[in-house]
Amino acid sequence: MNDIKAGEFSMDLSTDRETEFSELHEDCILDQEITTSSPENSIEIDPNQSDNLVNSKNENDFSTKLDNISSQLDALQEEFLNKLKNDAHKDKLIDSLHQELQSYKNDLIKKHVQSMVVDVIKIIDDIRKLSEHYQSMNPKDLKPRKLLYLLKRIPDDLEDIFLYQGVKPFTCSGNEFDATRQRVLKRIITSDASLDNKVAESLKSGYEWGNKVIRPEIVAVYLYQKLSEEHEMRNYDE
Numbered sequence: 001m002n003d004i005k006a007g008e009f010s011m012d013l014s015t016d017r018e019t020e021f022s023e024l025h026e027d028c029i030l031d032q033e034i035t036t037s038s039p040e041n042s043i044e045i046d047p048n049q050s051d052n053l054v055n056s057k058n059e060n061d062f063s064t065k066l067d068n069i070s071s072q073l074d075a076l077q078e079e080f081l082n083k084l085k086n087d088a089h090k091d092k093l094i095d096s097l098h099q100e101l102q103s104y105k106n107d108l109i110k111k112h113v114q115s116m117v118v119d120v121i122k123i124i125d126d127i128r129k130l131s132e133h134y135q136s137m138n139p140k141d142l143k144p145r146k147l148l149y150l151l152k153r154i155p156d157d158l159e160d161i162f163l164y165q166g167v168k169p170f171t172c173s174g175n176e177f178d179a180t181r182q183r184v185l186k187r188i189i190t191s192d193a194s195l196d197n198k199v200a201e202s203l204k205s206g207y208e209w210g211n212k213v214i215r216p217e218i219v220a221v222y223l224y225q226k227l228s229e230e231h232e233m234r235n236y237d238e
Contacts, residue, residue, distance in 0.1 A: 112165060119161040127154065162207070169205040170217065177221055181206060181213055186220035196224035 130150060134142065159169055172178055175198045188200045199219050206217030 116161055116165055119164070120158070123154065123157050123161075126157075165209075167207055167209045167214070169207055171202050171205055172199070172217055172219075175199045177219070181216055182219050183216040184221050185218045187223040188220055189225050190222040191225065191227050192222075193224050195222040198222050 134147070162168070170181070172181055177184070177197055177199050182199070185203055186200075190196070198221060200222050201220050202217060203220055204218035206213060207215040
């Protein structure tokens with residue numbers, strides 16, 4: 001019996017201790033909640049500190065944008081310099097090609113002119129040879145007709161040289177004056193109005209190279225002038 005009472009006492013004592021421990025734990029939790037929710041222990045945010053954070057972020061964004069702009073400008077400058085180098089190289093290449101082309105043109109012109117010069121030299125040699133031949137002859141043996149024939153051959157030989165180079169003599173047909181292919185050197189007065197500005201005669205042949213006139217034909221044209229009454233009466237009396 002005593003043992004049963006002792007066991008009951010021991011069980012009651014254990015239960016009381018658990019109850020006290022539970023109450024103590026609840027008090028600790030309550031104190032912690034009060035302490036946490038207390039205004040004294042709460043963290044307050046300073047407005048100035050918030051503005052500083054915003055300003056710092058803006059400064060970082062602005063700095064990043066500046067860096068990007070600076071990088072783009074550097075890239076643009078590098079591209080511009082490369083373009084200048086390429087343009088300089090192109091200009092140098094174009095100048096070189098132009099010089100080569102000009103040299104080729106000069107050589108081509110020189111080749112054609114040289115051929116013409118050689119032919120003219122040949123005519124000069126023939127004329128000098130002919131002159132020496134006639135100087136050595138007795139004046140009684142000279143034949144004027146033969147001499148005139150030889151002199152006439154000189155312009156013909158020169159025109160043959162022109163033909164080899166594509167230069168042709170021409171004379172316009174008809175009596176209509178053509179200002180694009182003819183040039184007036186002489187005017188002949190006429191009383192016939194229908195002949196005014198008509199070609200009277202060809203004085204010198206024209207020359208053309210390909211389709212280009214290099215020397216127009218030299219002509220004489222009629223110029224109409226009305227005779228005075230006194231001059232008409234004089235002709236009538238005669």
